[in-house]
Amino acid sequence: MRFPSTSRSEPRLGAGGIIAALLLTLNRFSLAYQLDPNSTSSIKSIAKSIAKDMVGMYHGDEPGQTPGLLPDPYYWWYAGAFMGTLVDYWAYTGDSQYVEITKQALLFQVGDHDDYMPINQTRTEGNDDQGFWGLTVMSAAEYNFPHPAEDQPQWLGLAQAVFNTQAARWDTEHCNGGLRWQIFQWNRGYDYKNSISQACFFALGARLALFTGNSSYADWADRTWDWMEAVEFIDPKSWYVYDGAHIGNNCTKLVPYQFSYNAGGMILGAAAMYNFTESQVWKDRLDNLLVGAKVFFSGPEKNIMTEVACEPVKLCNLDQKSFKAYLSRWLAVTTQWAPHTRDTIMPLLRASAVAATDKCTGGDNNRMCSLYWTKDKFEGEVTIGQQMAALEVTLACMIQDRPAPLTKDTGGTSKANPGGGAEDVGRTTPDLDYKPLPAGDKAGAAIITILILAGLLAGMFWIFFDETSDSGPIDQFRSFGSSAAAAVAVLAAGGGAAAVFGHKKGKKGINEKKCCGLCDIKQWQLPRKHQQPCCK
Numbered sequence: 001m002r003f004p005s006t007s008r009s010e011p012r013l014g015a016g017g018i019i020a021a022l023l024l025t026l027n028r029f030s031l032a033y034q035l036d037p038n039s040t041s042s043i044k045s046i047a048k049s050i051a052k053d054m055v056g057m058y059h060g061d062e063p064g065q066t067p068g069l070l071p072d073p074y075y076w077w078y079a080g081a082f083m084g085t086l087v088d089y090w091a092y093t094g095d096s097q098y099v100e101i102t103k104q105a106l107l108f109q110v111g112d113h114d115d116y117m118p119i120n121q122t123r124t125e126g127n128d129d130q131g132f133w134g135l136t137v138m139s140a141a142e143y144n145f146p147h148p149a150e151d152q153p154q155w156l157g158l159a160q161a162v163f164n165t166q167a168a169r170w171d172t173e174h175c176n177g178g179l180r181w182q183i184f185q186w187n188r189g190y191d192y193k194n195s196i197s198q199a200c201f202f203a204l205g206a207r208l209a210l211f212t213g214n215s216s217y218a219d220w221a222d223r224t225w226d227w228m229e230a231v232e233f234i235d236p237k238s239w240y241v242y243d244g245a246h247i248g249n250n251c252t253k254l255v256p257y258q259f260s261y262n263a264g265g266m267i268l269g270a271a272a273m274y275n276f277t278e279s280q281v282w283k284d285r286l287d288n289l290l291v292g293a294k295v296f297f298s299g300p301e302k303n304i305m306t307e308v309a310c311e312p313v314k315l316c317n318l319d320q321k322s323f324k325a326y327l328s329r330w331l332a333v334t335t336q337w338a339p340h341t342r343d344t345i346m347p348l349l350r351a352s353a354v355a356a357t358d359k360c361t362g363g364d365n366n367r368m369c370s371l372y373w374t375k376d377k378f379e380g381e382v383t384i385g386q387q388m389a390a391l392e393v394t395l396a397c398m399i400q401d402r403p404a405p406l407t408k409d410t411g412g413t414s415k416a417n418p419g420g421g422a423e424d425v426g427r428t429t430p431d432l433d434y435k436p437l438p439a440g441d442k443a444g445a446a447i448i449t450i451l452i453l454a455g456l457l458a459g460m461f462w463i464f465f466d467e468t469s470d471s472g473p474i475d476q477f478r479s480f481g482s483s484a485a486a487a488v489a490v491l492a493a494g495g496g497a498a499a500v501f502g503h504k505k506g507k508k509g510i511n512e513k514k515c516c517g518l519c520d521i522k523q524w525q526l527p528r529k530h531q532q533p534c535c536k
């Protein structure tokens with residue numbers, strides 16, 4: 001095939017133009033970070049840039065915004081994890097420029113009872129959501145992150161309050177133990193017990209035992225591990241950590257997806273328990289989990305971190321794009337509580353950090369980080385979670401330069417509150433933030449609302465009828481009826497229809513509950529057009 005010659009009227013590139021074009025192209029690619037994972041100065045320099053771009057997507061400290069919330073569509077738990085990354089950034093680098101916005105966020109979201117159950121989140125808050133905030137303030141205590149003022153709740157006390165409220169929710173009636181995914185009865189997923197809720201509780205208990213020396217926390221960690229093994233959320237042969245199971249089948253039919261944060265949370269807790277007990281039992285458990293976690297590393301040398309459940313098919317949702325941040329964070333700390341793991345973990349973290357930073361060439365500034373660390377270039381969209389993951393794995397390369405997490409015996413000075421969260425213990429219906437109606441208005445409104453609600457509930461059953469569930473229509477109706485009964489109970493208490501459906505300006509309602517992202521776990525109540533392709 002012959003191509004037409006260039007018209008004389010068209011500009012030609014001379015030697016100078018060609019060189020300029022080449023330099024422009026090379027300059028674009030030269031913006032990729034050149035990380036030396038063995039150089040503290042290289043790590044800090046790149047971490048500073050990634051952190052700047054990450055914090056640039058947070059607006060909670062700006063006038064008119066809510067401290068501790070990320071912009072839509074990021075969920076509340078995500079903000080707790082985000083603040084955990086900023087705590088880590090300060091601890092590793094000593095750069096204090098984000099300390100005040102981090103403290104502001106962590107204290108603004110504590111809720112009326114200082115246990116991370118704020119009124120504006122409790123309608124959709126799950127145990128895992130609360131758990132991530134608890135883990136963040138636990139890190140703040142372990143690192144002596146600048147303390148709040150004396151008249152404010154303290155980091156250690158906040159972590160204890162989260163733990164106490166969750167211990168009270170341990171459910172032996174269904175599956176002989178474990179935490180439900182959801183806290184409140186009418187939320188979809190209340191009948192699901194998931195590994196990340198257990199992992200957060202397990203790791204928090206183990207770390208509280210290590211920090212305080214109180215073996216009661218370790219007893220709960222032991223109980224959680226035993227239950228995870230009993231229901232085989234932890235596979236006894238492969239040591240994979242599966243996502244969870246529904247209580248309707250007594251947790252016998254596993255949802256077999258593997259997400260890196262499930263394994264990471266269990267590894268973190270096992271490392272803390274090994275350090276606390278110095279027992280061979282916990283060493284063996286930790287080492288076995290690390291063998292199972294190899295599934296999250298791919299590439300030619302099987303050393304690049306990958307979210308295996310969704311990356312290969314390019315179906316990671318917004319939540320899942322952040323999961324590698326937590327595996328990176330928790331593997332790094334594991335090397336301090338269990339030094340024998342360093343030779344296994346550090347080569348994986350260093351290789352992953354180099355791969356991750358090499359793909360930070362996206363966005364308008366050509367340095368935003370990619371989800372896919374095994375690819376040749378940046379792919380996909382820019383998200384906060386991807387920045388968090390790249391930052392955490394980069395910081396992890398410095399883990400051997402910083403002291404191990406502190407305890408009360410090694411310099412940890414955060415103040416305790418062993419009875420924290422007592423006001424929220426046992427609560428399975430959310431606090432209401434609507435002004436109570438006068439008695440006459442309440443009675444009339446309740447009658448009208450209940451009549452309307454009865455019709456709505458009948459129709460809603462068919463809207464939310466799950467054709468892929470193992471349960472038949474009758475069982476699903478009974479389950480739905482339990483949720484409906486909880487909603488009517490709140491109405492009877494004076495909550496009104498707005499409380500039931502969570503419709504209040506500026507706040508996410510129950511119908512916007514987060515999905516797990518893969519079809520078998522359901523994209524609970526998202527409109528069909530917003531579901532991922534595999535679920536349509």
